[in-house]
Amino acid sequence: xKADQLSIFLENRAxxxxxxxxxxxxxxxxxxALSLADTSDxxxxxxxxxxxxxxxxxxxxxxxxxxxxTVVAVEVPxxxxxxxxxxDMLQKEGINVEYMYAFVQQSGNNAVIIFRFDxxxxxxxxxxxxxxxxxxxxxxxxx
Amino acid sequence: MIFDPEMETRPREDLExxxxxxxxxxxxxxxxxxxxxxxKFDELGIKPNDLRGLENLKDLPFTEKQDLRNNYPFGMxxxxxxxxxxxxxxxxxxxxxxxxxxxxxxxxxxGRCMARALxxxxxxxxxxxxxxxxxxxxxxxxxxxxxxEELGAAVIPVSGGGTKRQVMLLKDxxxxxxxxxxxxxxxxxxxxxxxxxxxxxxxxxxxxxxxEPWSESMRKDIESKLGLMALDIYGLSxxxxxxxxxxxxxxxxxxxxxxxxxxAEIINPETGEQLPPGEVGELVITTLTKEAIxxxxxxxxxxxxxxxxxxxxxxxxxxxxxxxxxxxxMLIIRGVNVFPSxxxxxLVETEGLSPHYQLIIKRKGALDSLEIEVEVDExxxxxxxxxxxxxxxxxxxxxxxxxxxTAKCKLVEPKTLERSVGKAKRIVDLRKL
Numbered sequence: 001x002k003a004d005q006l007s008i009f010l011e012n013r014a015x016x017x018x019x020x021x022x023x024x025x026x027x028x029x030x031x032x033a034l035s036l037a038d039t040s041d042x043x044x045x046x047x048x049x050x051x052x053x054x055x056x057x058x059x060x061x062x063x064x065x066x067x068x069x070t071v072v073a074v075e076v077p078x079x080x081x082x083x084x085x086x087x088d089m090l091q092k093e094g095i096n097v098e099y100m101y102a103f104v105q106q107s108g109n110n111a112v113i114i115f116r117f118d119x120x121x122x123x124x125x126x127x128x129x130x131x132x133x134x135x136x137x138x139x140x141x142x143x
Numbered sequence: 144m145i146f147d148p149e150m151e152t153r154p155r156e157d158l159e160x161x162x163x164x165x166x167x168x169x170x171x172x173x174x175x176x177x178x179x180x181x182x183k184f185d186e187l188g189i190k191p192n193d194l195r196g197l198e199n200l201k202d203l204p205f206t207e208k209q210d211l212r213n214n215y216p217f218g219m220x221x222x223x224x225x226x227x228x229x230x231x232x233x234x235x236x237x238x239x240x241x242x243x244x245x246x247x248x249x250x251x252x253x254g255r256c257m258a259r260a261l262x263x264x265x266x267x268x269x270x271x272x273x274x275x276x277x278x279x280x281x282x283x284x285x286x287x288x289x290x291x292e293e294l295g296a297a298v299i300p301v302s303g304g305g306t307k308r309q310v311m312l313l314k315d316x317x318x319x320x321x322x323x324x325x326x327x328x329x330x331x332x333x334x335x336x337x338x339x340x341x342x343x344x345x346x347x348x349x350x351x352x353x354x355e356p357w358s359e360s361m362r363k364d365i366e367s368k369l370g371l372m373a374l375d376i377y378g379l380s381x382x383x384x385x386x387x388x389x390x391x392x393x394x395x396x397x398x399x400x401x402x403x404x405x406x407a408e409i410i411n412p413e414t415g416e417q418l419p420p421g422e423v424g425e426l427v428i429t430t431l432t433k434e435a436i437x438x439x440x441x442x443x444x445x446x447x448x449x450x451x452x453x454x455x456x457x458x459x460x461x462x463x464x465x466x467x468x469x470x471x472x473m474l475i476i477r478g479v480n481v482f483p484s485x486x487x488x489x490l491v492e493t494e495g496l497s498p499h500y501q502l503i504i505k506r507k508g509a510l511d512s513l514e515i516e517v518e519v520d521e522x523x524x525x526x527x528x529x530x531x532x533x534x535x536x537x538x539x540x541x542x543x544x545x546x547x548x549t550a551k552c553k554l555v556e557p558k559t560l561e562r563s564v565g566k567a568k569r570i571v572d573l574r575k576l
Contacts, residue, residue, distance in 0.1 A: 005526070007524070007525075007526035009519045009554075009556060010556070011555055011556050037528045038528075039528060039531075039532060041554065042519075042531065042553075042554050042555070044525075044526055044527075044528060044531070046526060063556070063557055063558050064556065064557075065519050065520060065521055065524045065556065065557055066521075066524075067521065067524050067525070067526055069526040098527055099527075116527075
């Protein structure tokens with residue numbers, strides 16, 4: 001039910017992001033979704049990729065600091081209140097969303113949103129109990 | 144004004160005779176009372192009686208800052224605790240600071256040396272001294288304070304910080320002399336300008352500046368912005384504090400060393416060989432009169448040269464030139480001594496940060512800023528911004544707590560820091576002094 005996200009430490013300077021996309025492109029790794037969080041000095045690039053191991057090993061070899069983060073890809077109905085219902089059920093159980101970002105591709109009629117929870121396993125249990133569809137990692141990477 | 148004409152204008156032969164007598168007594172004292180020196184002398188096969196004159200000084204062993212650290216806190220003291228009346232200490236991580244003690248006579252001598260120094264700056268009992276050196280463990284504040292009182296001048300113990308208030312006090316009290324670090328003097332002038340006060344219109348006429356390296360161009364800058372005569376003072380806590388040497392206002396060319404208390408040599412920092420007057424090398428000081436913590440041939444790591452020619456002011460005391468640099472990697476940031484190794488140990492103690500770091504020192508306006516760039520490796524990396532920011536804050540807090548200096552910590556990618564032949568370049572000093 002979980003998915004692997006590649007997190008990359010980047011300095012805030014021109015051309016750094018392009019460096020990552022170039023390396024992944026040459027390794028023939030497809031970027032499925034991304035989010036970038038930054039401060040004035042540094043940023044963290046978060047990626048869902050078609051081949052996690054390959055992307056990680058290649059970037060590591062090029063000297064980047066990378067990490068594996070466990071995230072959950074949740075199908076969210078593409079209509080008003082769709083996201084709110086999900087956030088509401090999690091909030092009632094005291095689950096905290098560290099960050100989230102949208103997946104480019106839809107799954108059927110549903111949008112796909114990547115969540116980083118503070119308590120991943122409990123979050124998954126709650127979503128399952130409420131019949132919220134979760135996209136498993138291998139499906140997600142090739143959606 | 145010459146505060147102590149007998150000592151300050153003594154013919155050099157007489158001075159050397161006095162130094163010889165005091166050096167002999169010192170060597171006997173340390174051999175009898177400080178196990179560290181007894182061991183060193185024994186290892187070299189030197190007996191106190193072997194010393195005939197100043198020409199034998201070169202045979203005596205050196206003392207290093209590390210020796211003081213190894214004997215932390217009181218291992219180098221030559222007197223029992225009941226004779227100590229004061230303790231000072233330099234910055235350092237726990238257990239690594241250098242601690243110095245003073246007997247009643249040491250404090251008295253220090254005050255007299257500092258009074259002489261103020262006299263060299265043309266300060267008299269008529270003056271009002273604004274003392275913005277830090278009061279506390281740092282020797283600057285109290286050192287100047289006792290000297291001012293010894294001289295009979297009035298002293299305002301402002302200490303450091305509260306810059307706007309300082310400007311207000313300078314204006315309201317009308318101090319005629321200011322003592323602080325040279326960079327702080329410029330910061331004061333800038334702050335005053337922002338407050339609509341022109342420093343040049345204040346009654347200040349002399350500045351006694353020290354505790355950090357500065358230059359002739361900085362002197363000109365200070366003199367024009369502050370409208371006073373800027374003079375250089377030298378001292379270090381290990382041998383006493385401020386007042387070891389001071390520039391006279393008459394010649395404004397070199398700092399007179401209080402040679403009846405401090406025997407100065409210049410050595411080649413690589414070989415340890417003595418160098419003749421005029422040649423640049425490392426200043427080595429032997430404390431001739433210190434009772435609590437006498438030091439034989441203490442290596443200051445400060446680079447300068449000596450000038451024994453007579454001075455226009457009438458003093459016979461030799462002059463040392465402005466400090467030109469260091470023979471080790473010590474940095475002086477806003478008057479605080481910082482060794483890269485101290486920063487390294489703080490980084491390692493902070494959540495096991497990698498020892499790959501670089502120190503960038505800049506001078507923004509008048510004040511030094513220290514930036515520590517630390518490489519982010521996998522063990523400390525997080526996908527959450529707040530975790531990384533917390534790490535930066537922790538480093539800054541620990542640096543402030545242990546070293547007493549404000550620094551900015553910046554996380555950088557691995558291997559972005561300049562490495563020369565596999566060895567990282569640790570220090571980038573962008574200050575133009």
